[in-house]
Amino acid sequence: MSASIADMRQEYSQKSLDISDAASDPVEQFHQWFEEARNAQLPEPNAMHLATADSEGRPSGRIVLLKGIESQTGYRPQFIFYTNYQSRKGDEMEKNPNVALTFFWAELERQVRIAGTIAKVDEVTSTEYFHxxxxxxxxxxxxxxxxxxxxxxxxxxxxxxxxxxxxxxxxxxRPPHWGGYAVSPLSIEFWQGRPSRLHDRIYYQLTDDQWQIQRLAP
Incomplete structure (x- = not known):
């Protein structure tokens, strides 16, 4: 069984991604890729892996659903989801607000990684979504x-x-223990699968409220 798993391989060759083709704003780039995932009729393109860590740095992960993106001039963008505040992830996020999100759209050979900080959304927003x-x-x-x-x-x-x-x-x-969270990214990476494992990785990092963009080696 181990040998058969080790032999599993997928050659990526659908598309490419270059800095010259990427948007200067990573949220704009995310919207573009997200719409392409929706138009390709992928199952639950808003499914994302949420990684948290407890107060001692021990990580845990699970899949949650993106329910909104807020991007206002002068403010960091926010990726929003909803859950139980008293869950394990809720407890971990209360103690350690550093989180990571990962989107994987296998059919398009794409991945998006987001790292940032998290906070609860306001009660009005949570109540409106709940209803x-x-x-x-x-x-x-x-x-x-x-x-x-x-x-x-x-x-x-x-x-x-x-x-x-x-x-x-x-x-x-709406239960008082249930509501929304907003992830404010500090970095966003776009990964496009390429042949021979020489993938394209375009990395955005927030520095002094400005997004800096660079290519990373695969």
Whole structure:
């Protein structure tokens, strides 16, 4: 089995990426690639790997969904997602705000890596997004004590029945333990697969509120 895994290879040859073709603003470049992923009808192009670390530097990762990008003049751009504040990732982000995001669009042979700091979005924004979700998802936010041990699946079923009855015939309020986070990037790297593992890597770093761009060796 180990030998068969070691023999797995993919030759990348679809496209290229040069500094002369890249946008001067990495968020603009991200939007361009993201729209190409959407137009290619990739499954969940907004799925991203979120890496966090606890107060002792021990890392953990999971997939979350990008739900918005805010980019205002004079402010650092923000990549937004929503989750349970009391989850493991919520606890880790509270203690260590340094995080990383990774998008991987295999069908386009592309990867985007984002490193930066994280903070909660305001309550109004969290509430507005919460009420845009399907009602079942709203109930689910109340049901799950995310990352906590539970005895069995029936615990969730019972809690689902409880909260469904509790909020019957009324608007489901946003739980106080649930809301949005915004990642403000300090660096963004765009990776385009190329033949012979000589990939294109275009790296943006924020320095004195200005994006500096350079090519990295693969």
């Amino acid at each position: 845009s979700r399907p009602r079942a998802s709203q109930i689910g936010a109340w049901v799950s004590p995310q990352s906590e041990p539970i005895e069995n699946r029936e615990v969730l079923d019972q809690r689902k029945t409880q909260f469904t009855e509790k909020f019957a015939n009324q608007e489901v309020p």
